[in-house]
Amino acid sequence: MIPPVLPTYARAPLAFETGEGCWLITRSGERYLDLGAGIAVNALGHAHPDLVAALEAQARRLWHTSNLYQIPNQEELARLLVEATFADTMFFTNSGTEAVECAIKMTRRHFSHNGRPERFRIITFEGCFHGRSTGAIAATKGAKMVEGFGPLMPGFDQVPLNDIEAVRAAVGPETAAIMIEPIQGEGGIRVAEPGFLRELRALCDAEGLLMILDEIQCGMGRTGRLFAHERAGIAPDIMAVAKGIGGGFPLGACLATERAAEGMTVGSHGSTYGGNPLACAVGIAVMRAVTAPGFLDRVSRVAGHLRQRLEGLVAGHPRVFAELRGEGLMLGLRCLPPVAEVIRAAYDAHVIVVPAGDNVARLLPPLTITEAEIDEGVARLDRAAGALEAAMERAT
Numbered sequence: 001m002i003p004p005v006l007p008t009y010a011r012a013p014l015a016f017e018t019g020e021g022c023w024l025i026t027r028s029g030e031r032y033l034d035l036g037a038g039i040a041v042n043a044l045g046h047a048h049p050d051l052v053a054a055l056e057a058q059a060r061r062l063w064h065t066s067n068l069y070q071i072p073n074q075e076e077l078a079r080l081l082v083e084a085t086f087a088d089t090m091f092f093t094n095s096g097t098e099a100v101e102c103a104i105k106m107t108r109r110h111f112s113h114n115g116r117p118e119r120f121r122i123i124t125f126e127g128c129f130h131g132r133s134t135g136a137i138a139a140t141k142g143a144k145m146v147e148g149f150g151p152l153m154p155g156f157d158q159v160p161l162n163d164i165e166a167v168r169a170a171v172g173p174e175t176a177a178i179m180i181e182p183i184q185g186e187g188g189i190r191v192a193e194p195g196f197l198r199e200l201r202a203l204c205d206a207e208g209l210l211m212i213l214d215e216i217q218c219g220m221g222r223t224g225r226l227f228a229h230e231r232a233g234i235a236p237d238i239m240a241v242a243k244g245i246g247g248g249f250p251l252g253a254c255l256a257t258e259r260a261a262e263g264m265t266v267g268s269h270g271s272t273y274g275g276n277p278l279a280c281a282v283g284i285a286v287m288r289a290v291t292a293p294g295f296l297d298r299v300s301r302v303a304g305h306l307r308q309r310l311e312g313l314v315a316g317h318p319r320v321f322a323e324l325r326g327e328g329l330m331l332g333l334r335c336l337p338p339v340a341e342v343i344r345a346a347y348d349a350h351v352i353v354v355p356a357g358d359n360v361a362r363l364l365p366p367l368t369i370t371e372a373e374i375d376e377g378v379a380r381l382d383r384a385a386g387a388l389e390a391a392m393e394r395a396t
């Protein structure tokens with residue numbers, strides 16, 4: 001019999017009742033160290049006092065009006081993001097998928113507005129993930145995501161990551177944009193080389209294409225910079241953000257330059273909840289925390305500590321871990337046994353890591369994690385790896 005909740009998820013047999021910082025606690029009081037942060041969502045950890053205060057204060061004032069009216073929280077959050085990024089303007093959403101959807105629509109509209117409606121194709125990259133709407137799965141093209149959902153929305157061409165010649169070959173008279181995650185999350189923490197991002201930027205400029213970044217997972221301080229592309233010294237024309245930007249409250253945004261957004265006139269796009277007062281109150285508190293002096297420097301510092309400890313872990317368990325990759329607090333351990341077994345062993349050691357493509361276990365801890373918590377987390381992963389090795393011994 002089908003359960004009341006549609007069974008589309010392979011859920012772990014874990015249910016948490018409360019969260020405190022980097023810790024998740026079950027009803028029976030068992031404490032798990034959370035190195036997944038709800039897939040990079042809880043950027044400031046669980047129950048951060050600033051976010052709780054912002055949400056409670058807004059909850060007492062006003063929950064929802066509508067985008068029929070001015071929403072001051074939305075304007076303030078947009079102003080903070082404009083000040084801190086390449087963007088001149090943005091559209092607020094409730095999720096990453098909707099931010100990507102807005103990016104796709106904005107791209108098509110940009111070219112049709114400029115008398116070039118034949119330019120509608122977007123180049124994406126193997127291993128990418130841009131969400132689950134019909135537009136986003138067409139962009140993503142992953143077999144298990146598109147199977148049975150066809151016909152797919154046309155207009156997406158996919159090429160290998162970090163292969164500029166393949167991108168050049170894919171550009172044609174109908175190409176409108178290139179869309180890329182500076183670090184692929186779901187694909188297995190696969191990093192787009194900074195040089196490659198610069199070559200893409202140059203190609204977009206030469207061919208008159210828009211550069212769309214999907215920083216839904218890698219953005220909002222996770223790499224030690226506010227946004228991951230800053231490391232390459234480039235700026236996009238359009239950028240989708242979500243996950244960490246709401247710190248656990250559903251919030252996303254599609255940021256853009258004035259030029260990229262010029263087709264998005266009144267009535268061209270909309271959302272009932274996008275930029276809701278509650279979501280934006282929390283978003284403002286997250287932005288203020290992440291852009292506070294010293295916050296990102298601290299992220300870089302603890303990230304260096306985590307990387308160093310994980311290098312030791314990988315070296316100590318060559319039968320379990322093949323490779324460490326990623327940047328900042330967005331790291332991946334490529335596993336030798338099936339990643340599901342590694343994730344399960346980690347649960348047994350009361351530490352949470354997140355599976356990704358390419359047999360990778362992802363570490364995306366709250367940006368507020370301390371060095372002591374990192375040491376504790378790596379000690380727990382060490383125990384998990386030891387248990388897997390013991391099981392392998394017994395099996396041979």
Ligand SMILES: *Cc1c(COP(=O)(O)O)cnc(C)c1O
Nearest residue numbers: 095096097129130131185216217
């Ligand atoms: C999570 C994610 C999405 C989709 O976001 P949702 O909020 O699940 O709709 C899109 N792109 C990337 C890179 C993501 O990590």
